[in-house]
Amino acid sequence: MKDETMRIEFTCNGKLTSVEARLDMRALDLLRDLLGLTGTKEGCGRGECGACTILLDDEPVNACLLYAAKLQGRRVQTIEGVAGADGSLDAVQEAFLEEGAVQCGYCTPGMVLSARALLRKNPKPDVPAIEEALSGNFCRCTGYGKIVRAVQSAAGAAQRAEGAVQRAEGAVQRAEGAVQRAAGKASS
Amino acid sequence: MEYRVATTVEEALEALGGRDGSRPVAGGTDLAVVLADGLGAVPPLLVDVAGIPALQGVRRTADGIAIGPATTIAEIATRSDLPACLCQGARAIGSPQIRNLATIGGNVCNASPCGDTLSPLVALEAAFVLASRSGTRTVPAELFFVGPKKTVLGPGELLVEIRIASARLAGRSAFRMIGKRNGQAISQVNAAVWLALEGGVIREARVAVGSVAPVPLRLKGAEALLVGKTVRGLDVEPVLARAAAEIAPISDVRASLEYRRLVTGSLLRDALLEAAGI
Numbered sequence: 001m002k003d004e005t006m007r008i009e010f011t012c013n014g015k016l017t018s019v020e021a022r023l024d025m026r027a028l029d030l031l032r033d034l035l036g037l038t039g040t041k042e043g044c045g046r047g048e049c050g051a052c053t054i055l056l057d058d059e060p061v062n063a064c065l066l067y068a069a070k071l072q073g074r075r076v077q078t079i080e081g082v083a084g085a086d087g088s089l090d091a092v093q094e095a096f097l098e099e100g101a102v103q104c105g106y107c108t109p110g111m112v113l114s115a116r117a118l119l120r121k122n123p124k125p126d127v128p129a130i131e132e133a134l135s136g137n138f139c140r141c142t143g144y145g146k147i148v149r150a151v152q153s154a155a156g157a158a159q160r161a162e163g164a165v166q167r168a169e170g171a172v173q174r175a176e177g178a179v180q181r182a183a184g185k186a187s188s
Numbered sequence: 189m190e191y192r193v194a195t196t197v198e199e200a201l202e203a204l205g206g207r208d209g210s211r212p213v214a215g216g217t218d219l220a221v222v223l224a225d226g227l228g229a230v231p232p233l234l235v236d237v238a239g240i241p242a243l244q245g246v247r248r249t250a251d252g253i254a255i256g257p258a259t260t261i262a263e264i265a266t267r268s269d270l271p272a273c274l275c276q277g278a279r280a281i282g283s284p285q286i287r288n289l290a291t292i293g294g295n296v297c298n299a300s301p302c303g304d305t306l307s308p309l310v311a312l313e314a315a316f317v318l319a320s321r322s323g324t325r326t327v328p329a330e331l332f333f334v335g336p337k338k339t340v341l342g343p344g345e346l347l348v349e350i351r352i353a354s355a356r357l358a359g360r361s362a363f364r365m366i367g368k369r370n371g372q373a374i375s376q377v378n379a380a381v382w383l384a385l386e387g388g389v390i391r392e393a394r395v396a397v398g399s400v401a402p403v404p405l406r407l408k409g410a411e412a413l414l415v416g417k418t419v420r421g422l423d424v425e426p427v428l429a430r431a432a433a434e435i436a437p438i439s440d441v442r443a444s445l446e447y448r449r450l451v452t453g454s455l456l457r458d459a460l461l462e463a464a465g466i
Contacts, residue, residue, distance in 0.1 A: 024191040050283065064220075065216055066289065070238065135372060
């Protein structure tokens with residue numbers, strides 16, 4: 001039974017993925033070595049540093065502590081699944097670049113995924129909420145200040161985009177109202 | 189090592205009872221590190237119980253609440269139907285990543301003296317339902333832990349339910365821990381307090397501390413000093429002095445004996461005042 005593998009099927013970055021692997025393999029090794037998704041990094045390998053953070057059904061987890069068996073039927077997002085198909089970066093990635101929140105870059109994939117998980121649940125996080133959400137991701141270069149600012153900035157950008165959509169919707173409604181009133185006048 | 193995913197309790201008990209040395213795994217956040225570091229014997233069989241529906245979630249029962257041991261620490265931390273000390277203890281564990289995988293049953297069965305759900309469960313006088321192929325038994329939390337990383341769980345036995353009685357849901361409780369930093373720190377000491385108040389008077393008290401003895405400890409002397417006291421103007425100093433005499437801390441990698449004795453009082457004071465609402 002020792003080297004027995006099994007078929008593990010899960011959704012990886014939006015794609016149904018099927019891979020033959022040992023159930024007690026680490027998800028980190030399955031992603032990196034079997035699927036070639038090397039954006040997920042190994043730091044400590046002990047669940048302390050968060051470099052291996054992936055999203056499992058939208059929640060951040062340490063891929064170094066996750067047995068491959070636990071991927072069965074689940075939804076996984078790695079850093080490779082964050083940018084658009086055309087390579088366009090998402091708001092968090094843009095904000096990290098803008099704020100200079102990257103130095104060596106080793107912690108960045110995990111940071112970006114933890115930040116995205118936070119913003120999905122809490123679109124307007126305050127600084128303590130950001131610090132709490134990133135408390136499982138260590139950065140040994142930046143001192144965290146720029147990373148926290150990047151997450152604030154990404155949240156702001158998302159809110160500005162949301163505001164623009166609302167304003168546009170308001171304008172459309174006003175225009176429709178004007179059209180209806182005009183039509184009313186024309187028929188009377 | 190063979191790894192098997194169980195989908196029902198019966199299947200898990202069959203697998204665990206069928207081979208010597210086999211052991212259950214839920215979140216795996218502790219076991220994976222132990223195995224990676226070569227700190228423990230590699231079991232011939234790991235039985236993954238995290239996905240068993242009957243072991244997940246929290247439900248009301250006729251006489252209280254039943255917590256599925258495979259409920260994640262992240263969920264325990266955010267539930268409003270559980271006593272505050274248990275939620276606060278869960279919140280103190282690991283990082284968001286760890287809390288999303290780790291389970292309350294894993295924290296309990298791991299039986300580390302610094303486990304942050306242990307002192308709350310002891311203060312709440314939780315009962316643990318243990319099952320094996322030969323039947324089930326119920327063990328009070330206080331008697332479940334027998335030493336650091338040692339419990340009364342026998343071979344082939346699995347924790348299948350954690351029960352908290354209605355009376356404990358009615359009171360007020362609080363938890364405090366201290367570690368070397370805020371994020372991801374392991375407790376050097378933790379403390380849980382539960383109080384039943386009636387017209388501003390403490391009718392019943394439960395006090396438990398972790399990391400100051402080989403097992404999470406009920407401080408019955410301190411509890412006795414609290415009963416009958418008026419919350420307003422409560423003098424906690426005699427209670428803290430009694431607590432300090434009841435604990436048996438050691439010096440280890442995380443803290444010295446003297447430090448543990450000192451901060452136990454501070455943590456208990458904070459937890460007491462919060463539980464008493466003063």
